[in-house]
Amino acid sequence: FMRTLGLVYLERDFTLPRVHVECDFKIALRHDDIIDIEVCLAKLGRSSIRMEFRTFRAGDLATTGAIIVACVDKTTHRAMPIPDWLRRKLESAMSTGSEAEKELR
Secondary structure (H helix, E strand, C coil): CCHHHCCCCCCCCEECCEEEEEEEECCCCCCCCCCEEEEEEEEECCCEEEEEEEEEECCEEEEEEEEEEECEECCCCCECCCCHHHHHHHHHHHHCCCHHHHHHC
8 A cells, every 4th residue: 555655664764563453354365365455544643544444355345454553763662743745645645545445434
């Protein structure tokens, strides 16, 4: 998802660790299953980002869930505000998401 926004995990002064993950399985997934994942930005906080997702196998809904990442200073290991340049990119993604992503919001 981040790559589609042109974001890569390069050397920066912050990191985006997952601090909460939830997933509800609707059907079983196995290793080597080909899946499609839809992701949308559900909430953009001061120092956190909530992304919701749906996973499909052969067109069938397989999972729904959410991931929360926190913007963390690499030196202090404490939460920090999301940098303005990153916030702008994420806000742009929220306003231009696909119809499937908008359904998740």
